[in-house]
Amino acid sequence: MNTRPNQLWCREEWNFSECPSDQLRWCDVYEHAREDLRLIEEVEAMRCSGHWSQAMLDRFIDSRYASMGQMLFTLFPEFPVTPFLRLDAALRQQRCHQLNAHRSDLLVQFASVKPVRP
Numbered sequence: 208m209n210t211r212p213n214q215l216w217c218r219e220e221w222n223f224s225e226c227p228s229d230q231l232r233w234c235d236v237y238e239h240a241r242e243d244l245r246l247i248e249e250v251e252a253m254r255c256s257g258h259w260s261q262a263m264l265d266r267f268i269d270s271r272y273a274s275m276g277q278m279l280f281t282l283f284p285e286f287p288v289t290p291f292l293r294l295d296a297a298l299r300q301q302r303c304h305q306l307n308a309h310r311s312d313l314l315v316q317f318a319s320v321k322p323v324r325p
Contacts, residue, residue, distance in 0.1 A: 220290045230291075230303040237283065237291040247287045250280045271313045278309055 220241075226234045240246050249263040259277060267273035280286055282302045285294055 217290060217293075223292070226292060227300070229307060230299060233279065233303050233306055234291045236279065237286060240280075241287040241290075250286065253280070254284075274313070275306070275310060278306060282306065 220238055223231060223234050223238075240250075246266070249260060249266075253259050253263065259273075263276075264273050267276055282305060283291075283294075291299070
């Protein structure tokens with residue numbers, strides 16, 4: 208959905224072929240989020256107030272996804288103005304490394320949880 212009808216999309220907003228593979232997940236999430244006006248408003252409100260609203264947290268499937276969302280929008284203060292692939296490459300790599308490490312930690316925690324049997 209083009210929320211900016213009077214503007215042409217720049218190549219970096221839709222062509223991720225130049226995106227390093229370890230950043231591709233975050234590039235996709237970031238660019239899709241830039242088209243979600245409600246999400247943009249929630250991120251701006253969080254930045255102003257310093258905390259996430261319950262409405263925002265409720266948009267995530269569970270607390271693991273919420274923590275990833277919080278980390279993504281905290282690490283990328285350029286959101287939503289700057290396309291992901293226009294961010295400084297070294298800074299983008301560092302931030303994506305942090306996100307990937309956090310995601311790996313969450314996956315390990317999830318895998319180590321014993322299922323509850325009735």
